[in-house]
Amino acid sequence: MRIFGDSISGNCLKVKWTADHLRLSYDWIETDVLKAATRTPEFLALNPAGQVPAVILDDGRPLAQSNAIILHLAEGSALIPADPYDRARMLEWMFWEQYSHEPYVAVARFQVRFQGKAVADLEPRIVERGKAALQRLEDGLAASPFLVDGGGQSRRRRPGGLHPRGRRRRLPPGRLSEGAGLDRPGGEGLGYHLGRLATFR
Numbered sequence: 001m002r003i004f005g006d007s008i009s010g011n012c013l014k015v016k017w018t019a020d021h022l023r024l025s026y027d028w029i030e031t032d033v034l035k036a037a038t039r040t041p042e043f044l045a046l047n048p049a050g051q052v053p054a055v056i057l058d059d060g061r062p063l064a065q066s067n068a069i070i071l072h073l074a075e076g077s078a079l080i081p082a083d084p085y086d087r088a089r090m091l092e093w094m095f096w097e098q099y100s101h102e103p104y105v106a107v108a109r110f111q112v113r114f115q116g117k118a119v120a121d122l123e124p125r126i127v128e129r130g131k132a133a134l135q136r137l138e139d140g141l142a143a144s145p146f147l148v149d150g151g152g153q154s155r156r157r158r159p160g161g162l163h164p165r166g167r168r169r170r171l172p173p174g175r176l177s178e179g180a181g182l183d184r185p186g187g188e189g190l191g192y193h194l195g196r197l198a199t200f201r
Helices: 010-021 041-046 066-074 084-113 124-140 174-180 189-197
Strands: 002-005 027-030 054-056 062-064
Touching: 002 010, 010 066, 010 084, 041 054, 062 066, 066 084, 084 124
Parallel strands: 002 027
Antiparallel strands: 002 054, 054 062
């Protein structure tokens, strides 16, 4: 498998980390969005949307969009809940992440770290919604170190075991929110979760 990704992108890193966790063999093709590497004819032939991440699977088929890729890679593994409700809850969080988290936290981080914008100059709506997204994660992790727990037990903390079936971690951009100038909520849930995330790979 070949993974085309930019190492500054949380969406790309979550594909890489999923492949690493599952011990999948792949070649990482660094694709610099700041140098318009996603706009070349060769890349656009792979993904006409001109976005990373994108992968070429072992059988030669292409696939784009980070959540679609990690779902495909993780199919049949302990990262995907066996229970239909838990699977739907996992998808609920994944859809929310791309619609209500990534457009604010990741955009703020990109503007601050890679475009040199001062935090004070960020659009107030981005800051407000970015902080709200981090707070929702904090609230979701208040009772459990995972957003979704397998076996139909979505809220109960379980002892032991790093990767029981169906446990859904929040991968970046949540892990990289400090670079956006967005303070994390004061609770223990998100901070504890991010500490555990360091052992994900």
